Amino acid sequence: GREVVNPVQRKDSLGLSEKPVIALLPGSRKQEISSMLPVMLKAVQKKKDYQVVIAAAPSQDRSFYEDLIGNAQVEIVEGRTYDLLEVADAALVTSGTATLETALFKVPEVVCYKGSWMSYWIARQLVKVNYISLVNLIMDKEVVTELIQGEMNPRRVEKELDLCLKGGHRKELLENYDDLIEKLGGIGASDNAADIIAEEVGL
Structure with missing residues (x-):
């Protein structure tokens, strides 16, 4: 049970303005961040009405982040990802557990993955699944858009992000998130996710 905090207060505690927020979750490993973050930054560079x-x-x-960001108008939040997701309007998320966490906070997201073609090919041979994001694996359908390898380019990411920020796709996403939370047995029940995924992929 997280304490209920006014979104404006939460933004203030994070050092953010009152503008709507686009969250970037580029991963945790140096290699993936170096690969993902530059593409994400290019995709959001026209979003002047939002704080990234x-x-x-x-x-x-x-x-390390400052070197990658350069002159881009971007804020950095350290060690408070959940607080950031509390106030985010949409997110670009590197595939992994963060995709599920973002969904549980009901933040419309685009799932991104870009690695070496060799490691990607090997992974696809070893694990025969239709999706890479935990959200889609659990729901056994494409709830969140997955942009993988060549599809993970600035133009395509920007297009999918726009769909998350407004309109019918955003509404549909949020409804699917409700179904996801129900399937997991309620908010905070992400412990059930592993069992559901194992069942979906036949483990």
């Missing part, structure tokens, strides 16, 4: 905020991994120094 990176959820920094505790394992990485702030200077």
Whole structure:
């Protein structure tokens, strides 16, 4: 049970303005962040009506992110990803557990993955699944858009992000999130996710 805090107060505690928020969750490992974050930053560079905020991994120094950001108008939040998701209007998320966490906070998201073609090919041979995000695996359908390898380019990411920010796709996503939470047995029941995924992929 997280305490209920006014969104404006939450933003203020994070050092953010009252503008709507696009959260970037580029992963936790140096290699994936270096690969994902530049594409994410290009995709959001025209979003002047929003404040773009990176959820920094505790394992990485702030200077590492600052080098990747350069002159981009972006905020960095360290060690408070859940607080950031509380106030986010949409998110770009590297595939992993963060995709499920983002959904449980009811934040419309685009799931992104870009790695070496060799490691991606090997992974696809080893694990025969239709999706890479936990949300889609659990629901056994495409709830959130997955942009993988070549599809994970600035233009395509921006297009899918726009759909998350307004309109019918956003509404449909949020309704699917309600179904997801119900399937997991309520908010905070992400412990059930592993069992459901194992069942879906036949483990």
